[in-house]
Amino acid sequence: MARRRARRAARRERLRLRPLLLRARTRGHRRGSGPGAEERVEPSRDRAAPTARAARGGSVSQQHRIGIEVVKSFTMPGSVRLTSLPPLSLYVHFPWCVRKCPYCDFNSHEWKGERFPENDYLDALRADLEQALPLVWGRQVHTIFIGGGTPSLLSAQGLDRMLSDIRALLPLDADAEITLEANPGTFEAAKFAQFRASGVNRLSVGIQSFDEAHLKALGRIHDAAQARHAVEVAASTFDNFNLDLMFALPQQTLAQCQADIETALAFKPPHLSLYHLTLEPNTLFAKFPPVLPDDDQSADMQEWIHARTAEAGYGRYEVSAYAQPGRQSQHNLNYWRFGDYLGIGAGAHSKLSFPNRIVRQMRYKHPTTFIEQARAGTPIHEQHEVSAHDLPFEFMLNALRLVEGFPVHRFIERTGLPITTIEPALQEAERRGLIARDHEKIAPTELGQRFLNDLQGLFLKDEA
Ligand SMILES: C[S@@+](CC[C@H](N)C(=O)[O-])C[C@H]1O[C@@H](n2cnc3c(N)ncnc32)[C@H](O)[C@@H]1O
Numbered sequence: 001m002a003r004r005r006a007r008r009a010a011r012r013e014r015l016r017l018r019p020l021l022l023r024a025r026t027r028g029h030r031r032g033s034g035p036g037a038e039e040r041v042e043p044s045r046d047r048a049a050p051t052a053r054a055a056r057g058g059s060v061s062q063q064h065r066i067g068i069e070v071v072k073s074f075t076m077p078g079s080v081r082l083t084s085l086p087p088l089s090l091y092v093h094f095p096w097c098v099r100k101c102p103y104c105d106f107n108s109h110e111w112k113g114e115r116f117p118e119n120d121y122l123d124a125l126r127a128d129l130e131q132a133l134p135l136v137w138g139r140q141v142h143t144i145f146i147g148g149g150t151p152s153l154l155s156a157q158g159l160d161r162m163l164s165d166i167r168a169l170l171p172l173d174a175d176a177e178i179t180l181e182a183n184p185g186t187f188e189a190a191k192f193a194q195f196r197a198s199g200v201n202r203l204s205v206g207i208q209s210f211d212e213a214h215l216k217a218l219g220r221i222h223d224a225a226q227a228r229h230a231v232e233v234a235a236s237t238f239d240n241f242n243l244d245l246m247f248a249l250p251q252q253t254l255a256q257c258q259a260d261i262e263t264a265l266a267f268k269p270p271h272l273s274l275y276h277l278t279l280e281p282n283t284l285f286a287k288f289p290p291v292l293p294d295d296d297q298s299a300d301m302q303e304w305i306h307a308r309t310a311e312a313g314y315g316r317y318e319v320s321a322y323a324q325p326g327r328q329s330q331h332n333l334n335y336w337r338f339g340d341y342l343g344i345g346a347g348a349h350s351k352l353s354f355p356n357r358i359v360r361q362m363r364y365k366h367p368t369t370f371i372e373q374a375r376a377g378t379p380i381h382e383q384h385e386v387s388a389h390d391l392p393f394e395f396m397l398n399a400l401r402l403v404e405g406f407p408v409h410r411f412i413e414r415t416g417l418p419i420t421t422i423e424p425a426l427q428e429a430e431r432r433g434l435i436a437r438d439h440e441k442i443a444p445t446e447l448g449q450r451f452l453n454d455l456q457g458l459f460l461k462d463e464a
């Protein structure tokens, strides 16, 4: 079980999205932190007043409920004791796509009508954020990731409204990284210039491949020419951008994989996310599996990618993430460093820390249900406190994805537990040559990176 989860975790920058496991052991999660300084546990006094909804004159019972929630979150005894709160990021989920890709298990829905209900969804997002404010009250937001689905389907006015709403409700760093996921089939240069003007300062483009036949096999709505055009628009409009590519595609040869990566490198993208295609349950590919490269072939591709990207000046800093110096994704780093994130929108996941507890939430998944529930002020479908038992595994599931590993103090700060909690598993990992450590730092070795699932599995309590 842990292995399957760890494997799934190993795949995408999206974390954006979605927690890998909703709960540890039987649940889990995903993602990491920005460079910001640790925030104090106490909310600052000048932002003490609850929500904009209350300020706008929400009903008395609503204000009362929100007030109780704030007090409970910050004062109720829980299973941990945190001395500081981690940096906070915001994830916004956009749940529609032009067409559902056969390999994709993200919460994305083909919109069959003329146009998705943009205004209704933006209203719902605002209502969702308003009801969530008490839980992040007084905390600065360091990064925003607008993911999907295909959020580049939003109109320029819609995206502008969304960012204005967020700025009006949350204190955002002046230089916050604001990423938008974009699909090459939706690229209009003028619209992307407007996205940039609204404050988006990083684009993540879902290229997948530059090869016509592979794009077809993947059921993409764009062709090779559109893929190149998308990168040109991204590069001319945005100083900072990422290209998503997948490898080990149906019937892909090493030479074809190399050609894709060379094409991507020729555009000198600041960041590359290179994912091994995985067959996910409940997808068309799972039902009708295509012929995929075998393990040896895909290992050759992986090895070549590591060497070639390094030669081109890209540091591999996470399982699938490669960056030019200083261009790592700050949003995803926050997930992997076990930072906090508020996720709003259909099916979005949140991980939020309080002095005595760490809470995970998931919003209603289906867009229509989410819109209805958000309107009613109840967008949360599921919420639970992460137990002290599950925390070490959840932390390690993320932290070990990073090539740099983690400083020991981060484990203590982010879980509220002593490092001795994981000492037996650390000893076993060290004995097997999967980690290297000193009194300050713990990092996966090359062997540990290669057998990451086994390494992560050691931190499942009953397997250590
Ligand atoms: C949810 S998609 C969003 C981006 C945008 N909708 C697009 O597809 O262009 C994020 C990325 O996850 C990766 N991804 C999705 N399904 C995958 C799978 N089964 N295996 C590996 N990577 C996958 C793709 O590279 C994709 O660009």
Ligand code: SF4
Residues within 6 Å of the ligand: 096, 097, 099, 100, 101, 104, 105, 106, 108, 148, 149, 150, 183, 206
């Ligand atoms: S466009 Fe992206 S999110 Fe939509 S179905 Fe395809 S891979 Fe999934």
